[in-house]
Amino acid sequence: QTVRLEDYRPTAYAIGTVDLDIRLAPKATRVNAKIAFSPREGTAPGTALELAGDELKLVGLTLNGAPLSPEDYEVGEDTLTIKTPPEGPFVLEIVTEIDPDANSKLMGLYRSSGTYCTQCEAEGFRRITYFYDRPDVLAVYTTRIEARKSDAPILLANGNPVEAGDIEGTDRHYAVWHDPFPKPSYLFAMVAGDLACVSDTYRTLLSGREVELRIYVEHGNETRCDYAMDALKRSMRWDEEVFGREYDLDIFMIVAVSDFNMGAMENKGLNVFNDKYVLANPETATDQDYAGIEGVIAHEYFHNWTGDRITCRDWFQLCLKEGLTVFRDQEFSSDMRSRAVKRIADVRLLQSHQFPEDGGPLAHPVRPTLYRQINNFYTATVYEKGAEIVRMLKTLLGVEGFRAGMDLYFDRHDGEAATIEDFIKCFEDANEADLSQFARWYAQAGTPALKVAEHWDEASKSLRIDIEQSCQPTPGQTTKLPFTIPVRFGLIGPNGADMEWTSASGAELRDDVIILTDPRHSITFEGLSSRPVTSLLRGFSAPVRLADDKDRDALVFLARHDSDPFNRWHAVQSLAMQLLKRGARTPGALATDEIQELASLIGEAAGDGNFEPALRAQLLQLPAESDIARELGTDVDPDAIAAARKAVQVAIAGHCAESFAILYEALADTGPYSPDAEAAGRRALRLTVLEYLAWIDGEASVRTLGHYRTANNMSDRLTALRLLVHRADAGAQEALDDFEARFAKDALVMDKWLTVQATAPFPETLARIRTLTAHPTFSYANPNRIRALIGAFAAGNQTQFNRPDGAGFDFVADTVLSLDKRNPQVAARLLSAFRSWRALEPGRRALAEAALRRVAEAGGLSSDVQDIATRSLQ
């Protein structure tokens, strides 16, 4: 049941080709799979062939054209074994029957709003036919699909279209697709249904090939695909320009479906998307939605090279494709938008999602060494921290060294299933570097901490910086070896400019990067004209916690002068965090002069014309309640945190009332709506200012309600709605009713309406959620609805999920238990909201633990939920 990295062995047989003939019917789909096997070198003649299967009905089995007799094979619960295959190559023909309509797990072949679609990563192909359903078995697929014309006029599969036609004398038709690139089964896809198609073309820069681009959506959504199509074309161009990677088939297709367990899937030539990451227009999508679409379209497209052309040897190597591809999509978005703002957003996400994972019972290395359920390892650690490791490689090797390593990787491993060792070796070979210590980032879990102390020697005008690294124990890893940590830095002089030094010793320095390798370094800078203020970890050059003993004055100085926009933001955050932590521990402990100081800084940042509005919006935002909880680390009382945060917000609003009101008016958009980064940045700043203003009594409600009523786009409308509802403002009900009336037919938009209500910080919220589960827009069958209502509550409503009476925990636990029978993957994801339960104060901690135990001890759990429950309690 437990899979271990060290147990990896290649399969006994290789697969050359797979010919699938799929006859679609809602309740009984026939799959005929003709699979050409040949023994691998070293396989003893007659070695049994063992294939994986899941919820399959075997209806036919032949070997080299002759039926197999029952004593020649064995069908287990989730295996099919051919006891003594012939020597040499052979063809196995397997006929299975499956029930797409009954497939509520949304893995394998299922139906979404009448459309047949597939999701095979990680282990879904075995729900279609018996197979070597693992990523190191690469084969060439030909897929024939047959269906009733009226049910499914569109028939799609991976690769290029080969043939299509009607079946004489019936109401059925067929299509044949051939994918010339060998691929693992998790990249297989087919789609069939009555879909609308939006098409375009792209001419590659590198060899001028014309590629047909198609986005398939439900009828009526054709007008909502423009942004996705544009993002796709920009992604294709960018990957050629920045990584030298050209698209390789004649056609690239995206299909948007409404029932999908995750964001999207990079099946070769036929990406399947959660429609949330495709459909957009100004009335229905926020600026954040647009950015999300751009990022996910790019991510899945980039997988064509980092994932499809070069795939993973086994699932332990998941970060090989995911971390790398996240890094690539982050770079793409940085080039399309503001690099500084993107970096802040990415670090925010890392700190809010990955740091708590690393600090709790579910911590695991970026490359794990064992798992019980692979679906539970599509985590922020594998994705987000995985991307940080690739970014550090680039920081350490430089732009050219990094590109040389990537080029070698594409060159050397194209068409293969590779490992992290293979990947690292390419960077070593291309740069004549030794990255063995660096590779510990993949093996050791936990967030390293850097403790910094500075010593200024006035007599010699030298600065010594002592840096000590450490890493807390994580499950299965009690002690850690030191990491290689690149610390980008600057020494800032009294005039605010970076200063020079004459010599430095104590650690390797490359340009403005200190490379830490030892548990302790004492780095001395000589020849300074005066004592500088240090700016460490610029651009968040490593995924670590930095504990420098900076006092308030130094932080204020950095907030005003650091040339690195990330560290300016970080300085403001640190000041706010110090204050908020104190306020959360000791109500009434907030000193007015400190709040005033923060308010002045924030007021200054808001109006600072040297910075783009999107960056100013980031500078204005206080750490979230969950960030404060994470930084407190123990004895967390979410109500105290919320109260402290509100007090600081109100004080800042009061301090900046006048300038914010002016800014709010000045930033009003005049022209027509545009989702571009600049316009989105202005809206973000204006909405952040509105959020502060909404705290001020009297006029606030009028302003926010007016904002709602006059909104001409979803960003404005949704923020105003949230502010009204979360402040229990007089206009809240009017806005909720209006929103519902406008969008009742658009489930994707109604998800926002659900989330706003599920995240309201009031004791009434839980009852409200129970009522909403009966609302026509809600359904336990649709993952987006569950995430919008219950996921948002569990992960995004600190005070109410963590209610002191435990009712929030119980509600989520009950939901997990009932959902587990329908969709284990979504249930397990929901349960991971408990990951920081140990950090709570004793009362809540006991209640959370009891709820978790109730789940863990329930009978008949899926391996997905069982795994999360058990590990959470360890």
Ligand code: ARG
């Ligand atoms: N490979 C997909 C992506 O990152 C996600 C697949 C998630 N699969 C899963 N079993 N959770 O684009």
Ligand code: ZN
């Ligand atoms: Zn991915």
